[in-house]
Amino acid sequence: MSKTVAFSKHSVNVFFHILTRCNLRCSHCYINPDQHGRETLSFDTVSAWLNLFVSKTRDANLILLGGEPTLHPDLARIIKTARAMGYGSITVDTNGYLFHDILTKIAPKDLDFISFSLDGATPGTNDAIRGKGCYENCVAGIRQATEKGFQTSLIYTVSNENIHELHQMPPLLAQLGVDRFFIQVIGIRGNSREKVAGIVERPSKRQPKLQPKLQVDRNTWMTLIPKVADQVADMGITVTYPKVFLENTEPFECAGNVAENYFIFPNGRVYRCPLCEDYPLHSLEIVNDQLVSRPKINEQDLFALSIPEGCVINKLVQPANLSFRSDGTPEYQIACCLLKEEVSARS
Ligand code: SF4
Ligand code: SF4
Numbered sequence: 190m191s192k193t194v195a196f197s198k199h200s201v202n203v204f205f206h207i208l209t210r211c212n213l214r215c216s217h218c219y220i221n222p223d224q225h226g227r228e229t230l231s232f233d234t235v236s237a238w239l240n241l242f243v244s245k246t247r248d249a250n251l252i253l254l255g256g257e258p259t260l261h262p263d264l265a266r267i268i269k270t271a272r273a274m275g276y277g278s279i280t281v282d283t284n285g286y287l288f289h290d291i292l293t294k295i296a297p298k299d300l301d302f303i304s305f306s307l308d309g310a311t312p313g314t315n316d317a318i319r320g321k322g323c324y325e326n327c328v329a330g331i332r333q334a335t336e337k338g339f340q341t342s343l344i345y346t347v348s349n350e351n352i353h354e355l356h357q358m359p360p361l362l363a364q365l366g367v368d369r370f371f372i373q374v375i376g377i378r379g380n381s382r383e384k385v386a387g388i389v390e391r392p393s394k395r396q397p398k399l400q401p402k403l404q405v406d407r408n409t410w411m412t413l414i415p416k417v418a419d420q421v422a423d424m425g426i427t428v429t430y431p432k433v434f435l436e437n438t439e440p441f442e443c444a445g446n447v448a449e450n451y452f453i454f455p456n457g458r459v460y461r462c463p464l465c466e467d468y469p470l471h472s473l474e475i476v477n478d479q480l481v482s483r484p485k486i487n488e489q490d491l492f493a494l495s496i497p498e499g500c501v502i503n504k505l506v507q508p509a510n511l512s513f514r515s516d517g518t519p520e521y522q523i524a525c526c527l528l529k530e531e532v533s534a535r536s
Pocket of ligand 1: 214215217218219220255256257
């Protein structure tokens with residue numbers, strides 16, 4: 190059985206992009222340096238900013254991201270500092286290349302999870318999205334981490350380009366010894382937004398090419414995702430996936446109004462909603478190492494709006510996942526992108 194994980198009003202989730210630089214050029218990358226900055230934050234700045242959020246609650250969950258966070262020369266020190274500050278949990282999201290011999294500089298006790306991104310069950314599909322050689326490097330990184338006793342998780346960002354291989358993931362996850370599996374839905378932001386607009390040139394072709402719809406339709410999502418999640422849970426691995434679609438009668442809630450999620454970027458922008466990250470709609474900003482509110486109009490003003498389609502910002506930035514009846518009413522609502530279903534491991 191899956192259960193919807195309600196937004197916790199007590200926990201704080203801190204998604205901290207400590208740099209935007211990356212060794213890869215994934216075709217669905219959401220990092221947008223014009224909006225997020227190009228800086229690699231110094232150790233002192235990262236420490237000062239970590240302090241701003243841990244002081245809100247001792248139970249704050251920290252997720253260190255990039256770009257590729259292992260490219261940061263001080264990542265090990267940052268992890269240990271966050272642990273000493275009292276963060277409730279610490280996760281590092283990586284593409285698997287594990288630069289700076291990071292696994293030799295930290296111990297399993299220093300962090301809760303290393304989360305690897307793999308977007309296909311085979312090199313063919315994964316590398317078409319993430320780049321040549323990424324599959325082998327990521328799998329090697331997972332093996333290295335599990336051998337050293339780190340807890341690992343794997344993130345699979347589902348789109349129409351890789352959903353055909355999702356059913357091949359359960360045996361692969363078991364073989365790799367992964368502890369948790371996160372299915373993500375592709376967001377139409379960053380490179381994906383450009384791709385959908387047909388303005389990205391494919392390296393193999395000279396002409397810009399209009400891409401097909403990236404987000405999978407409701408029927409496919411609602412039949413396939415829970416089925417794969419169940420299979421993975423049967424292998425003793427806990428699975429989390431976004432709910433995405435709600436019946437019109439189900440209650441809709443915007444995490445921006447009821448939960449504490451912070452998405453921090455190296456230029457100081459702090460968003461409460463990831464769907465806003467392509468625009469200067471951030472409601473908070475770090476200025477001189479202090480967290481300050483931004484004047485209207487920002488994402489917070491949009492969270493307050495109520496529409497029959499559910500999430501307001503979804504309707505503004507990725508409306509292709511909506512569907513309407515002939516009388517113009519929506520067939521369903523789009524849930525907050527932060528609303529998750531969790532299927533616990535069954536062993
Ligand atoms: S690994 Fe992550 S940050 Fe790097 S290009 Fe891919 S999606 Fe972007
Ligand atoms: S995804 Fe939609 S519902 Fe969720 S925080 Fe953003 S605006 Fe609110």
